[in-house]
Each structure stands twice: as structure tokens, then as C-alpha cells.
Amino acid sequence: MNYRPEQAAAIRAMRNAAPYIRMYKGKVFVVKVGGGIFANEATTRSLVEQVAILHQVGIKVVLVHGGGPQVDDMQRSLGVEPRLVDGRRVTDEKTLEVTIMVLNGLLNTRLLTICRELGINAVGISGVDGGLVKAHKRAPVGRADGKTIDYGQVGDVESIAPDVLLKLLDAGYMPIVSPLSCDEHGHVLNINADTVAANIGAALDAEKLLLCTGAAGIFEDLSDPSTLVSYTDLAGLKRLEAAGSFADGMMPKANAIEAAIRGGVRRVHVISFKSVDALLAEVFTNEGLGTLIVSDVRALSAAEQQPEVSA
Numbered sequence: 001m002n003y004r005p006e007q008a009a010a011i012r013a014m015r016n017a018a019p020y021i022r023m024y025k026g027k028v029f030v031v032k033v034g035g036g037i038f039a040n041e042a043t044t045r046s047l048v049e050q051v052a053i054l055h056q057v058g059i060k061v062v063l064v065h066g067g068g069p070q071v072d073d074m075q076r077s078l079g080v081e082p083r084l085v086d087g088r089r090v091t092d093e094k095t096l097e098v099t100i101m102v103l104n105g106l107l108n109t110r111l112l113t114i115c116r117e118l119g120i121n122a123v124g125i126s127g128v129d130g131g132l133v134k135a136h137k138r139a140p141v142g143r144a145d146g147k148t149i150d151y152g153q154v155g156d157v158e159s160i161a162p163d164v165l166l167k168l169l170d171a172g173y174m175p176i177v178s179p180l181s182c183d184e185h186g187h188v189l190n191i192n193a194d195t196v197a198a199n200i201g202a203a204l205d206a207e208k209l210l211l212c213t214g215a216a217g218i219f220e221d222l223s224d225p226s227t228l229v230s231y232t233d234l235a236g237l238k239r240l241e242a243a244g245s246f247a248d249g250m251m252p253k254a255n256a257i258e259a260a261i262r263g264g265v266r267r268v269h270v271i272s273f274k275s276v277d278a279l280l281a282e283v284f285t286n287e288g289l290g291t292l293i294v295s296d297v298r299a300l301s302a303a304e305q306q307p308e309v310s311a
Helices: 005-024 034-041 041-056 068-077 095-118 162-170 191-205 234-242 250-262 278-284
Strands: 027-031 060-065 121-128 132-138 155-159 174-178 210-213 231-232 268-271 291-294
Touching: 005 191, 005 278, 027 041, 027 068, 027 191, 034 041, 034 278, 041 060, 060 121, 060 162, 068 095, 095 121, 095 174, 095 278, 132 234, 155 191, 155 268, 162 174, 162 191, 174 191, 191 210, 191 250, 210 234, 210 250, 210 278, 234 250, 234 291, 250 278, 250 291
Parallel strands: 027 060, 027 210, 060 174, 121 174, 210 268, 231 291
Antiparallel strands: 132 155, 268 291
């Protein structure tokens, strides 16, 4: 029997994916999506469909989402200009109200509705639910220019209560996590979503943390797409930072990547949600489409070590 070309391609894809499915079945992946993904309905749905496939083949997925652009838009519609310092949002009381409304309401619910349509049993929670994220208010931060920045109602993570997520995962649910939390006095705090995702990954001993961003990965030169770094390690990240390769928005991600790996996450991937099926390509092929970060590149297999841009 001769298969049509599209049938043959589908069969090859299934055969090629089978070893990865066996390897990752039952393992925990933390997938973090930035707010940029919500700008386009088709892009949002495509990413959730890819996450759904991971869930359906037996990978335990925790989906963490941000929502910076949507918070910005809502603030401006209310006559408030957003303020960011070093890639992190300054959160006064009014900004916090907007952030709660957008993250816990609009965006978390939007993801849940797509999951419902795809037949995924997803549960929307925030860091407040079940004491998932224990945090405290960030103290004012001194800067190199001598100025002190008070980030307002912004939190730093103290610890994660993994049982909240493990009970959902073991019951077959997919948690969708908004990064808001609160302190021990019940004051809501805004926390960077990359930071929350990294801490959750470490607490769950995750196999992978996948950061889905607007960029195709990490670049040695932000202005030159040919300088995409295929893989690197913690030492490589430090070299890239020292070389000035990170813009302000990348610094929280770089810090989160380091925290995740030092916390026990085995692989961190930075990929673009704009690239078709980038998440699946990153998980089910050796080549992938973005940047792979590990503790030490010497531990990578020969197949994983694609040509790397010098850092």
C-alpha cells in the first residue's frame, strides 16, 4: 500500500516523536507565556493547542501566563501611564487593581475557555490560591546611578507550595497560573511571571521550563537575527550579559533562567510563540527552534550540540 505524501509525513512525524513521548511521559513541564501572545487570537489558540498536545500525551503541564501589554493598555485607557524600571513594573495601588482585573480575570479566563473547547480539564489559579506562592513586598532598591526605586506593590518569592499543583496534576488537571500573590498579611503583590514560573519549576523538580516570548530565543546581537544562540549554559549567560546582549526586558528572564536551573530544572528553553509549532519542535526534536539553556553544555548529548554562536 502506498501512502499519500501527507500521510507518509504524518507517520514519520509520529515515529520521530515516539521516543520523546516515552521519555517525557509523566514528567513535569512548566510553560510560561508572555502577554504578547494575547495580541492575536489565532496565535493564542495555536500555542494552547500545542500545550494541549503535551498534556494529551501524558506530560504534566503547568501553564504560567503574564499580561504586561494588556495591563499597559488597560492603564492607558484609564488615563494612567505605565512605569517600568529595568524591565520591571512599578505597581502603585491603582496599577495593582488593573493588574488583578487583567491577569486573574480577562487573560486567565481566556486561556481556560480555549482549554474547554479543546477538551482539556484546566483549572485557573493565582499565587494566592491555596498559598501557592508565598511572597513579601520588595524593599526599595538602590541603583548604580545613586537613585532608589520603590517598586510599590511588587513581591519577591519566598517559597512555593508544590502540593497545590501536584494534587491538580495527579488528578489529571492542567493548572493555569496567574503570577499574582500576597504576603502573610493578605496584601496582594504583583510578581514577574518569569520569576514565578522559574520558582514553580524548581519546586516541582520540572524536566523543562519553556519560556514562550516574542523573540526567537537569545541573541548575541539583538540587531542581528543570525546570532541566535542555539544552546548555552549558566556561564554563557553571564558572558552574554557582560557583553551587553540583554535588553531590560531580558534581564528578568535571565535571572529566572538561572534560578530555575540552580533550583533543579534540567532544561530551560526560550522560544518564540510567533514561530509555527515552535513549542512542539523544541520538545520533540533535537534541533528545536529557540535557545536551550542548561547548567553545563558539556552534559549535552552530541545530537543536542548544534552549532553555537560564540558568547
